[in-house]
Amino acid sequence: MTGATLHGLAAAILIGLGVFGLIAHASPLRKILAFNIVGSGVFLLAGALARRGAEAGFGGDPVLHAILITGIVVAFSATAMATAMLLRLRSVTDRTTLAETPPRHDADPPA
């Protein structure tokens, strides 16, 4: 098994973990974090593909690397926008969830 395959398998696990968190968490901030784990897993998977394409004296396919840099920056801007929407939701409705029914305020706080 080559190093690139190992990285590809690790990326698959990261994406699976992130998808789990995206569905399981009700809190949008945790969803954003989980989505970033999915994103970094996808980038790592592309990194494994780039490493497999190493030739002509380069350690990896430079076209994929350049697209990854673009991807990381765009992912950051999407995260910033999602966070801004969440903070605005909080300041307008005082809620931090997208659930249909507002959460009960008399519920016990978590330990």
Added chain:
Amino acid sequence: MTAWLDSAALILLIGLAAWVVLGRNTFAAVAGFIAYGMLLGLVWVELQGIDVAMTEAAIGGGLTGALMIGAARRLKSAAPVAPATAGTLVIAIGVGAAMAAILAACVLALPNPAPSLASLVAGNIAATGVQNPITAVLLAFRSMDTLLEAVVLLLALIAVWSLAPDAEWPGRIGVPQTANPNGILAYIARVLPPIGLVIGFYIFWAGADQPGGKFQAATILAAMWLLIISAGLGKTPPVSSRWLRAGLIAGPIGFILVGAYGVASTGAFLGLPAAYAKPLIVTIEIALLPTLTLILALLIPPPLRKRAEA
């Protein structure tokens, strides 16, 4: 030895991801995410992607981490969210595991030899005048991607600004911070920025021929600016400021002008005549640097009004 280091780093990476996803405390999860971003940077070094490693550590770990810490702090007092039901958890485990399994099967079934554009880049890089293949791809071979990326960043900032409450518009986004002028934060905010400026501009300039470039440099410069703002030594500019708006559009406008010059000189938008390729690439990078620095810094949510806590 390297294979071993590889596996150890990957196991640690998966452990940190599990911490971020499974941890109960949001703040601890955010802290884990920053560590995850830094470790991911190291993994990128192992994958021979130094440029990507720098971007991941600076933007994926550092800047996204700062964004998440700010958001977690603001949401600390929010009403607790109901935990997931058993049904949701079962679905989440099922979908996550299925996704990981399918992707792992795909990774094991990848074709040999792997398709690659590396030889094409190596064959044509001499025409661009730069020696860093990543810079050649970003600003010559696939420069349309980079132009659209700069526009996406600008649109993201406009979207974030559009979410500002009416009462704060059009004022300064965020409130001026006050910090103890003799405290450690104010001290670091005085000592670090000159060093950060030199490092940032070096990485910017070195990016033509060595790993580095405008994105990594812009992140460092943005971090220095944020440090000065959070120590109360500087203020965020009002959104109506003319120099701010000029800086924000300098990158896309400069890029489009170079593209238009390409139509006149080579017959293709963003085409670069071989004789002037390097100066044109440097022109685009110089135009993009202030735009990227301003946008990356302003996308971080503005600091809160200091409460009794400090």
